[in-house]
Amino acid sequence: MTVAVAAVLTLVGAAPATADRPTVAQTTADGHGDDFTVVGHRGASGYRPEHTLASYELAARMGADYIEPDLVTTKDGVLVARHEPEISGTTDVARHPEFASLKTTKSLDGVATTGWFTEDFTLAQLKTLRAVERIPAVRQHNTMYDGRYEIPTFQEVIDLSKRLSRELHREIGIYPETKHPTYFRKQGKALEPKLVSMLDKNGLNRRGAKVFVQSFEVSNLKALDPQLNVPLVQLTSATGAPFDFVDTGDPRTYADITSAAGLREVATYADGLGPDKNQIIPRDAAGFLLSPTSLVRDAHRAGLTVHPYTFRAENSFLPADFRSSAIPAEYGDLFAEIATFRATGIDGLFTDNTDVAIAQRDDRLVRR
Numbered sequence: 582m583t584v585a586v587a588a589v590l591t592l593v594g595a596a597p598a599t600a601d602r603p604t605v606a607q608t609t610a611d612g613h614g615d616d617f618t619v620v621g622h623r624g625a626s627g628y629r630p631e632h633t634l635a636s637y638e639l640a641a642r643m644g645a646d647y648i649e650p651d652l653v654t655t656k657d658g659v660l661v662a663r664h665e666p667e668i669s670g671t672t673d674v675a676r677h678p679e680f681a682s683l684k685t686t687k688s689l690d691g692v693a694t695t696g697w698f699t700e701d702f703t704l705a706q707l708k709t710l711r712a713v714e715r716i717p718a719v720r721q722h723n724t725m726y727d728g729r730y731e732i733p734t735f736q737e738v739i740d741l742s743k744r745l746s747r748e749l750h751r752e753i754g755i756y757p758e759t760k761h762p763t764y765f766r767k768q769g770k771a772l773e774p775k776l777v778s779m780l781d782k783n784g785l786n787r788r789g790a791k792v793f794v795q796s797f798e799v800s801n802l803k804a805l806d807p808q809l810n811v812p813l814v815q816l817t818s819a820t821g822a823p824f825d826f827v828d829t830g831d832p833r834t835y836a837d838i839t840s841a842a843g844l845r846e847v848a849t850y851a852d853g854l855g856p857d858k859n860q861i862i863p864r865d866a867a868g869f870l871l872s873p874t875s876l877v878r879d880a881h882r883a884g885l886t887v888h889p890y891t892f893r894a895e896n897s898f899l900p901a902d903f904r905s906s907a908i909p910a911e912y913g914d915l916f917a918e919i920a921t922f923r924a925t926g927i928d929g930l931f932t933d934n935t936d937v938a939i940a941q942r943d944d945r946l947v948r949r
């Protein structure tokens with residue numbers, strides 16, 4: 582254990598970072614009731630190809646409070662769950678000769694990207710594709726499920742959450758993210774009107790609904806603020822700037838947004854912050870954790886809840902402190918990583934391994 586990790590863990594026994602502030606239920610306008618929120622990131626993507634109904638269902642059954650669909654749109658304006666519009670990495674589209682002519686190169690947030698894009702497919706066409714594992718070299722087990730699942734619509738994700746809420750006798754929340762909002766708006770396919778109407782239609786655009794809406798861009802969250810009655814979450818990266826800022830010549834970066842003053846500005850339109858976990862505890866050049874930043878404290882002072890991303894069990898993603906070996910696909914000590922980050926006072930997290938996060942949350946030995 583590094584000195585930095587020991588220092589963070591010492592905080593748990595000495596003076597919990599959360600001792601002087603309200604719980605999530607008290608701090609969020611909508612009173613979500615869990616003390617520590619576990620979000621199934623792209624479902625249970627440590628165990629199934631991401632953004633499939635099978636992945637979301639497994640996360641819910643493992644205990645996730647929320648399942649997280651990233652949202653993009655089809656040619657005919659249907660919101661579907663994919664991490665990005667370009668789908669060659671997560672579907673079998675390249676093996677469909679009937680769609681070969683749709684392969685193209687586009688500028689995606691300023692980056693030339695070649696492949697197949699959801700907005701060029703009707704929903705009926707997309708439904709003929711099947712999901713595949715994004716990182717087969719790290720998650721070989723998941724490849725057993727390649728070719729078995731469709732791309733789900735947002736409506737199907739909502740329907741799943743409602744069905745499982747009834748079956749499991751607890752409410753399974755949804756935590757949708759608008760992906761590349763400026764990119765889609767510029768093509769005349771804005772995501773936000775569809776998102777609002779879908780939440781309206783499903784009775785989810787109301788105070789107390791178990792829903793968070795998140796975005797890496799700022800302007801679309803500001804525009805959504807008066808239209809939605811559910812909490813909004815500003816996502817941030819450890820580097821760079823929101824694309825809507827880049828696109829409009831706004832010089833501010835994510836570093837500016839996560840300054841104490843920047844967080845107070847975020848709190849004027851959002852309720853939570855979804856930072857890269859490295860913004861909470863940075864790593865040194867060798868991958869070991871350094872001391873925590875003031876981000877969690879500053880966000881709480883601004884009245885924002887904090888749900889960092891993404892907690893994953895494989896060595897490939899863990900800080901060096903918690904790796905089990907030099908083999909990227911082997912599991913390291915995700916329990917210890919989560920415990921270390923919880924000691925900073927975070928209110929919840931996004932994880933590919935919901936079962937581990939729930940076990941950590943429920944394990945009194947780990948929590949003491």
Ligand code: G3P
Nearest residue numbers: 622651758795855890931
């Ligand atoms: O939305 C939280 C987290 O999912 C952000 O990262 O790239 O996995 O959508 P990403």
Ligand code: CA
Nearest residue numbers: 649650651758
């Ligand atoms: Ca996401």
